[in-house]
Amino acid sequence: MSVTYSNGVDALNNVSLKINxxxxxxxxxxxxxxxxxxxxxxxxxxxxxxxxxxVNGFNLHKIKRGxxxxxxxxxxxxxxxxxxxxTMTVYENVAFVLRVIDAPxxxxxxxxxxxxxxxxxxxxxxxxxxxxxxxxxxRVALARAxxxxxxxxxxxxxxxxxxxELSYQxxxxxxDINNCGTTVLMVTHAQELVEHFGGRTIVLNNGSIVFDKVLxxxxxx
Numbered sequence: 001m002s003v004t005y006s007n008g009v010d011a012l013n014n015v016s017l018k019i020n021x022x023x024x025x026x027x028x029x030x031x032x033x034x035x036x037x038x039x040x041x042x043x044x045x046x047x048x049x050x051x052x053x054x055v056n057g058f059n060l061h062k063i064k065r066g067x068x069x070x071x072x073x074x075x076x077x078x079x080x081x082x083x084x085x086x087t088m089t090v091y092e093n094v095a096f097v098l099r100v101i102d103a104p105x106x107x108x109x110x111x112x113x114x115x116x117x118x119x120x121x122x123x124x125x126x127x128x129x130x131x132x133x134x135x136x137x138x139r140v141a142l143a144r145a146x147x148x149x150x151x152x153x154x155x156x157x158x159x160x161x162x163x164x165e166l167s168y169q170x171x172x173x174x175x176d177i178n179n180c181g182t183t184v185l186m187v188t189h190a191q192e193l194v195e196h197f198g199g200r201t202i203v204l205n206n207g208s209i210v211f212d213k214v215l216x217x218x219x220x221x
C-alpha cells in the first residue's frame with residue numbers, strides 16, 4: 001500500500017506487510033519514516049492512496065463508516081503520553097472503556113480488577129493519575145488497552161515518557177500479554193529495547209520497509 005498526503009508527501013511507498021495473529025513485532029525507524037502513518041492506517045484514521053489494508057478481518061478499503069468503531073474495539077492502543085483522565089481513579093480510567101461500549105456491570109466489576117492486577121497495580125485502584133509515577137501511569141494505560149480483550153495491541157512509543165529502567169518492565173509486560181495470544185505491535189525509537197528483547201523487527205525509512213527479520217535478544221540466563 002501507499003499513502004500520499006494532500007501536501008504531496010509520500011508517507012508510505014509500496015509497503016507490503018503482514019503481521020500474523022499472535023505475533024510480537026517491533027516497528028522502528030527515524031522520525032518521518034512512516035511509523036505514525038502506519039498506525040493511523042490500522043486505526044482507519046487515514047486511508048491508503050493505493051493498495052489495501054486488512055486488520056482483524058476488516059477490509060479497511062471497503063468498510064462502512066458505521067463499522068469503524070467495531071474495528072477499533074478489536075484494537076487496544078497504548079500511547080506515549082498515557083492519555084489518562086485526571087479526574088478518574090485507576091479503576092474508573094480502566095472501566096471507562098467498557099462503560100462506553102455498554103458492557104454489563106457484572107462483567108465490568110470482574111474484568112477491571114483482573115486486568116489491573118495483571119499489570120501489578122491492584123493496590124492502586126483508588127489512586128488518581130497525579131498520585132502515580134510515570135511507569136505506573138503507563139501500566140494503567142496498558143490495562144485500559146487490555147480491558148476489552150482486543151485481538152491487537154498497538155503500543156506507540158510506550159516507553160518514551162518513563163525512566164529507562166522501567167521501560168524494560170513495560171516491554172516485558174507487553175511480551176507476557178503476547179504470550180497469552182494477543183498480537184502486539186510496538187513502535188519505538190529505543191534500539192536498546194529491541195536488542196534486549198529481540199523478535200521480529202521491522203525498520204521503516206522514508207516510507208519504505210528496509211529491514212524485516214527476526215532478531216535474537218540478549219539471553220540473561
